[in-house]
Amino acid sequence: MAEEVKLFRTWSSPFALRVVWALKIKGIDYETIFEDLSNKSPSLLQYNPVYKKVPVLVHNGKPIAESLVILEYIDETWKQAPLLPEDPHERATARFWAKFGEDKVLSSIWSVFIKQGKEQEEAMVPALENLKFLEEELKGKKFFGGETIGFVDLALGWLGNLISLLEEIVGLKVVDGEKFPLLSAWMQDFADAPIIKDNWPPRDRMIVKFQALRDATIVAAAASK
């Protein structure tokens, strides 16, 4: 039976990009449905009624939501180019770091981005502490997955790009090459990998989008004080 694989996404969603990269790494053909999040399609609401968010992968009519859950599904369904290691402890460790990226790293970096002045300086402290853990985890490895891009790289991959966008918008260095040599090298190696590079949204469009998002968040925070 011919496989039917559909991906509901937006052009800029960092979470959806993880899925794009995973499908490309596995060499899976799929159809893309671009959503307008201000006017979500009935299909998206039907496939992800709980969160109503992208990405959603629909495989032979069956939906899977939440990007990290989708990555695991992809890895279990198409065995070529494995994303997770085989050993149970190594698999658990990979899931741990992906979760750490989600729970701690992303939110602490985002906090630096949407704050200003003294509050921003304060927000830098936990952000740098979290990045230090990632720096340690990269010791002796090119990618979090070892020699090749794996589950943790895809989970954190967006962050590599996001940090440099945010640094440009805010005019602040977060991942300093001297303090974080391994993380800096990883960000470069990840961004330069052909599958990643070829599926990255245009940087100038992202700058405009994230600048607007930052401005709106700052205005909303000031209004609620």
Ligand SMILES: N[C@@H](CCC(=O)N[C@@H](CS)C(=O)NCC(=O)O)C(=O)O
């Ligand atoms: N935890 C989710 C996050 C997905 C997410 O936040 N998607 C955003 C786009 S980047 C979205 O669909 N937002 C629509 C909404 O919040 O209504 C995942 O990993 O898939």
